[in-house]
Amino acid sequence: MSLAQTLSVALLGLDGHIVTVEVDIADGLPMYSLLGLPDAALSESRDRVRAAMVNCGESWPNRKVTVSLSPAWLPKSGSSFDVAICIALLSANQSIATERIRDVVFIGELALDGRIRSVRGVLPALMAAYKAGVRTAVVPTANYEEASLMHSMEIIPMEHLKKILSWLRTGERECAQEIDLAWQPNDDRLDFADVAGQPQARLAAEIAATGGHHILLIGPPGTGKTMIAERIPTIMPALDIEQALEVTAVHSLAGTFATRSPTSLTAPIVSPHHTTTRVAMVGGGAHAIRPGACSLAHNGVLFIDEAPECPPGVLDSLRQPLEAGSITIARSIGNVTFPAQFLLVLAANPCPCGKFLGRGRNCTCTSQQVRRYLGKLSGPLMDRIDLRVHLDPVGRLDMARTDLGESSADIRKRVISARAIATERFQGFGWSLNSQIPSRALRSTFKPERAAMSFLHDELESERITARGLHKIARVGWSLADLHAHEIPTLEDIQQAHGLRSGIEL
Amino acid sequence: MQKINNQRTGAFGEEIATQYLIAHHAEIIERNWRIREGEIDIVALQRSGVFAFVEVKTRSSIAFGHPLEAITREKARRMQRLALGWLATHGCFGCEYQIDAAAILLAPDGSHTIEYRANIL
Numbered sequence: 001m002s003l004a005q006t007l008s009v010a011l012l013g014l015d016g017h018i019v020t021v022e023v024d025i026a027d028g029l030p031m032y033s034l035l036g037l038p039d040a041a042l043s044e045s046r047d048r049v050r051a052a053m054v055n056c057g058e059s060w061p062n063r064k065v066t067v068s069l070s071p072a073w074l075p076k077s078g079s080s081f082d083v084a085i086c087i088a089l090l091s092a093n094q095s096i097a098t099e100r101i102r103d104v105v106f107i108g109e110l111a112l113d114g115r116i117r118s119v120r121g122v123l124p125a126l127m128a129a130y131k132a133g134v135r136t137a138v139v140p141t142a143n144y145e146e147a148s149l150m151h152s153m154e155i156i157p158m159e160h161l162k163k164i165l166s167w168l169r170t171g172e173r174e175c176a177q178e179i180d181l182a183w184q185p186n187d188d189r190l191d192f193a194d195v196a197g198q199p200q201a202r203l204a205a206e207i208a209a210t211g212g213h214h215i216l217l218i219g220p221p222g223t224g225k226t227m228i229a230e231r232i233p234t235i236m237p238a239l240d241i242e243q244a245l246e247v248t249a250v251h252s253l254a255g256t257f258a259t260r261s262p263t264s265l266t267a268p269i270v271s272p273h274h275t276t277t278r279v280a281m282v283g284g285g286a287h288a289i290r291p292g293a294c295s296l297a298h299n300g301v302l303f304i305d306e307a308p309e310c311p312p313g314v315l316d317s318l319r320q321p322l323e324a325g326s327i328t329i330a331r332s333i334g335n336v337t338f339p340a341q342f343l344l345v346l347a348a349n350p351c352p353c354g355k356f357l358g359r360g361r362n363c364t365c366t367s368q369q370v371r372r373y374l375g376k377l378s379g380p381l382m383d384r385i386d387l388r389v390h391l392d393p394v395g396r397l398d399m400a401r402t403d404l405g406e407s408s409a410d411i412r413k414r415v416i417s418a419r420a421i422a423t424e425r426f427q428g429f430g431w432s433l434n435s436q437i438p439s440r441a442l443r444s445t446f447k448p449e450r451a452a453m454s455f456l457h458d459e460l461e462s463e464r465i466t467a468r469g470l471h472k473i474a475r476v477g478w479s480l481a482d483l484h485a486h487e488i489p490t491l492e493d494i495q496q497a498h499g500l501r502s503g504i505e506l
Numbered sequence: 507m508q509k510i511n512n513q514r515t516g517a518f519g520e521e522i523a524t525q526y527l528i529a530h531h532a533e534i535i536e537r538n539w540r541i542r543e544g545e546i547d548i549v550a551l552q553r554s555g556v557f558a559f560v561e562v563k564t565r566s567s568i569a570f571g572h573p574l575e576a577i578t579r580e581k582a583r584r585m586q587r588l589a590l591g592w593l594a595t596h597g598c599f600g601c602e603y604q605i606d607a608a609a610i611l612l613a614p615d616g617s618h619t620i621e622y623r624a625n626i627l
Contacts, residue, residue, distance in 0.1 A: 029582060029607065029626045030575045062572040063623075 002026065004091035004098060007105045007134060008084035009125035010069070010076045013289050013329075013336030014249055016128020018105075020070050021081060023088040028064035036069030039077040039287045048079070049086045051112040056161050061093045075333045077288040079109035080119040083138065086110060086161065087168070096168045104156075105129045105137040114161035118142035120255040123248055123262070126150045138164060146252055146262040149245060183265045185238055192231050193407040197398030201228050204389040204500060206411055209236045210418045211434035211479030214322070214344040214384055216307075218374070219391025221354045225347040228391075229303040232345060233267040234408035236300075237416045243299045246339055250291050250298055268300035270342075274309040278317045282327050283338055289329055294321050295338035307346040308376040315381050318344065322384050346385065348374060357393065386435065386472050387500045418482035434478040439471045448477050448489035455491055459498065473497045519564025519610040520547050526608065526620050532558060539592055546588050557603040558624070559589040564610045573609035574623065582627055 002025040009016045019036075032046045050060055067085055069076055084106035090096050107125055109117040122143040127150070129137060136154045139147045144157035156173065158164045167173040195202065201217060205228055208215045217225045239247065248262045260268060272281060272293040279285070283292035294302055307315060321327040321340035328337045350356040351370040356363040363370070423432050425446075431437065437446055447453060456473060459465045465473065476497035477489035486493060524534055532550040535557075539546045548560040561581075563573035585605050593599045609621040 027623050027625075029577050029579075029623070030572055062574055 002092050002094070004088045004101075006084045006088040006091070006101050007103070007129075008069075008081050008107060009105060009128050010074055010081075011078075011121045011125055011128075011253070011288075012074070012334050013291075013338060014124045014253065015336070016125050016131075017071065017074055018129060018132040018134065019074070019076065019081070019084075021084045021088045022068045022070065023085070023092040024066045024068075025061050025089075025092045026064045026066070030062040031064045032067070033065070034067045034069070036072045037075040038069065039075070041079050042076055042081060045079065045082050045085055045110075048082055048110045048112060049089065052082075052110040052114040052161050053086060053090070055112060056114040056165065058090060058095060058165075059093070061089070065089065075287075078119065078121075079117075080107050080121070080125070082110040083108040083116060083158075083161070083164070087164065090165070096165065100168050100171065103134055103136060105134050107137065107143075108140040108158070110161060116140045116158055116160060116164075121253045122147050123149060123245070123252040126153060126155075127249065129153070146248065146257070149248065149262065183241070183244065183263050184261060185265050190231050190234050191408045192228075192235060192411055193404040195224050195227050195231065195405055196401075197394045197405075198224055198228065198391055201225075201389045201391050202405065202411075204387045205232050206235060206415060206483065207476060207479045207500070208232065208343060208345070208387055209411075209415045210483055211422070211475065212343055213386035213435045213476055213479065214346075215387040215389065216346045216348065216377070216382075216385045217389050217391060218348050218350055220349060220357055220393060223391040223393055225391060226303075226305055229271070229301070229305070229345045229347055230269060231408060232301050232303075232343065233269045235411040235415055236267040236343075237412065237419055238265040239267060239299055247299050250295050250338060254291050254296055256296065266300075268297055269303055270294075270297040270300070271303040271305060274304065274306040275311070276314060277311075278314050281314055282317050282321065282340075283329050283336075284331065286331065287333070289331055289333070289336045291338045292327070294318055294327060294340045294342060297342035298339045300342060301345055302342040303345045303347070305347045307348045308373050310376075312376070315346075315377070316379075319380055319384070344385070346377070348377065350374070383468060383472075386476050388502070389500070414483060418479070421482045421485075422478070434475050434482070437475055437478065442471050442474045446474075446478065446488075448474055448481075448494055449491065451491040452477065452489055452494035455494060456498075465498070465502070469501065473501055476500060515564050515566060515612065516562075518612070519608075520562045522564075522610050522618055522620060523548060523560060523562045523608040523622075526622060527558075527560070536592075539588075541588070541591060543591070544584055544588050546585070546592060549592060555602065557589075557593070557598070557601055558606050559585060559592070559603060560606045560608055561585055562608045562610065564612065566612045566614075568611065573611065574607055574621070577607055577626070586627060 005020050005022045008019045008021055010019045054060055087101055087106055091098050109119050111117055118140045122139055123146050126137055130153055138156045138158050141157040141159040147155045204215055219225055244265050247268055251260055270293045281292050283295055325341040326337050327340045351365045351373050353364045356370055422434055426432055456470050460470055477494040480493040480496055481489040527550045532552045534550050536549040546559050547562045550558045552558055563576055565573045589603055604625045605627050607623045607626045611619045
């Protein structure tokens with residue numbers, strides 16, 4: 001028999017499809033054809049597979065080799081099929097028996113000397129394989145940690161083609177060294193205690209972490225906008241396992257494990273530079289659709305520094321994921337949906353020169369420039385920002401204080417208990433964060449106290465807030481109530497929420 | 507000198523292929539049929555009545571790859587054109603035919619191996 005097949009996985013976004021790699025070796029001139037819509041990297045697999053095989057002492061069949069990746073209609077990309085193709089080829093060439101390769105998924109890229117290199121998207125690929133009923137997978141050793149998150153599968157890490165072959169021939173393999181799969185709790189490298197002063201911004205960050213409210217920090221350079229934003233993940237509760245898996249799957253696809261461990265339970269923070277493009281922000285790409293910054297920030301924080309400097313359209317492209325919690329990208333090869341539930345943190349200078357403070361005495365900008373600068377943020381996006389905070393330069397007094405500010409751990413404790421209250425309150429309603437309360441529920445089941453409502457209605461009457469603003473304030477009010485252990489938002493909570501929202505009029 | 511050597515190797519290989527075909531009950535019709543477009547090494551008529559046009563590749567080492575790898579798609583297509591040309595000039599146009607390839611590897615000790623591939627197109 002000169003026909004054999006192995007299994008691998010093709011990814012389209014986070015969705016995986018089991019791919020059957022079939023190899024037929026027929027009489028005829030030495031030839032190699034690869035069927036099944038391969039992209040450039042995959043078409044080059046022929047040369048990698050051939051070199052790896054020959055360098056591992058296997059013979060290359062000098063006959064007509066046909067490799068078919070089915071389903072044939074599904075576009076396939078990347079180098080992760082190398083190992084599956086190689087094993088199928090050797091099996092078709094009668095070099096290895098077929099029993100052991102049945103029902104095993106092979107993932108990995110071959111180096112020319114036969115080493116197996118890491119690939120992207122191993123975790124989502126294994127999730128798909130598991131769903132399809134496969135229980136055994138061979139993965140590159142470099143991806144072992146990530147792959148081991150699939151507890152219910154037998155994961156066989158391999159670093160060299162020779163080792164796979166000896167396993168397939170003799171059934172023996174080195175026992176994979178057990179890796180310590182403890183989820184890593186919050187890392188404590190960053191701490192809110194480092195931030196000097198800025199009580200208003202600290203409070204806003206705490207509220208944001210509690211209720212998932214988006215936040216805008218405005219202040220001159222050097223006041224701690226970036227410091228505060230970077231520390232927001234440290235006061236967010238640790239991710240639960242399910243959330244962490246979602247985050248790891250997205251990061252696996254983007255190949256960003258250099259900066260984030262696959263077993264981290266810390267909420268991710270992604271801070272794209274303000275020159276970023278729309279595609280980098282929301283995801284995209286022609287051959288393989290990759291997640292963008294907003295998906296990498298899923299279950300975490302998306303921090304955009306110097307937000308008004310962003311090209312027009314980039315910030316607005318976030319409107320849909322802000323609303324839906326996910327982003328669907330349509331390309332010719334298919335539609336892909338990535339999760340994108342993030343806390344948006346924007347930071348901005350008050351004006352182009354950054355010195356517009358108080359009366360703006362040191363500012364060199366014209367009044368028109370000042371107005372236009374923050375005006376770039378206005379519109380529908382700003383409507384979704386619940387907390388707008390002004391940061392003043394840190395004063396002499398704040399710097400002189402030797403007692404540190406509150407530490408992240410202390411703040412996190414409050415956030416966790418406040419979130420627990422909210423989660424319990426919303427049980428059975430289908431949402432868990434205060435920022436997700438639907439408007440209708442805010443006017444009925446989850447109405448703030450009477451005095452607070454009449455305050456809001458007065459504001460509405462006098463056209464100081466809009467109807468949408470009213471709901472936004474009520475949501476922040478709920479977060480404040482949870483933090484203050486009030487049963488329902490009091491007048492004080494609502495007034496504070498109102499202050500935080502309208503702190504800066506744009 | 508090298509060239510003469512290669513020619514001798516080629517001729518020797520073709521001789522081996524011819525013996526192989528005869529041993530497999532094929533009738534050799536013509537050898538080294540040459541026109542301006544190229545050359546057919548061996549034309550044989552098999553017992554089944556199918557003409558076989560054979561391209562012979564001889565090598566004394568595999569340092570430059572498998573002999574059959576030297577037959578590219580383009581070369582195989584030219585073989586087909588030549589085969590049709592042969593059939594037309596010999597009044598057999600429309601007869602069933604196939605293009606074959608024989609790879610002959612000469613070992614330094616004088617022994618040889620032959621690999622015969624039928625119907626390579």
